[in-house]
Amino acid sequence: MTKEWNELTGMTQGQPILVERVRLVDSDIVIEGSFSLPPLANLSAEDQVFVTAFMRSDGSIKDMEKLFGISYPTVKSRISRIAKQLEFVEITKLSLEQEVIEELERGDISPDEAIRRLSE
Numbered sequence: 177m178t179k180e181w182n183e184l185t186g187m188t189q190g191q192p193i194l195v196e197r198v199r200l201v202d203s204d205i206v207i208e209g210s211f212s213l214p215p216l217a218n219l220s221a222e223d224q225v226f227v228t229a230f231m232r233s234d235g236s237i238k239d240m241e242k243l244f245g246i247s248y249p250t251v252k253s254r255i256s257r258i259a260k261q262l263e264f265v266e267i268t269k270l271s272l273e274q275e276v277i278e279e280l281e282r283g284d285i286s287p288d289e290a291i292r293r294l295s296e
Contacts (some may be wrong), residue, residue: 192218215262223258230255 195211216227226244233239240251270278273294280290 219261
């Protein structure tokens with residue numbers, strides 16, 4: 177984690193951050209607007225380090241116990257606490273009927289194919 181990021185998180189003291197200007201490092205391209213940070217960037221620096229270590233250890237709680245010198249229940253508790261701070265993106269699967277109708281409307285399948293798949 178960079179020194180600048182630690183300073184930024186220290187200054188904001190956990191308050192939400194709204195980014196209004198972004199400049200691409202290797203060019204003169206600047207984008208202005210109103211941008212929210214991704215959910216992981218809103219975690220404290222300490223929690224970001226923990227999540228990064230967890231991902232780098234392929235989700236191994238045993239490795240996290242060794243790396244941070246904490247117990248299994250402490251690792252689980254910390255993961256749960258961090259998870260509650262992250263918004264979950266719900267993924268819903270279309271029903272077969274909805275999927276077939278959408279494919280038919282887009283012209284991806286013929287009416288005969290739609291009837292065949294729906295009658296299976």
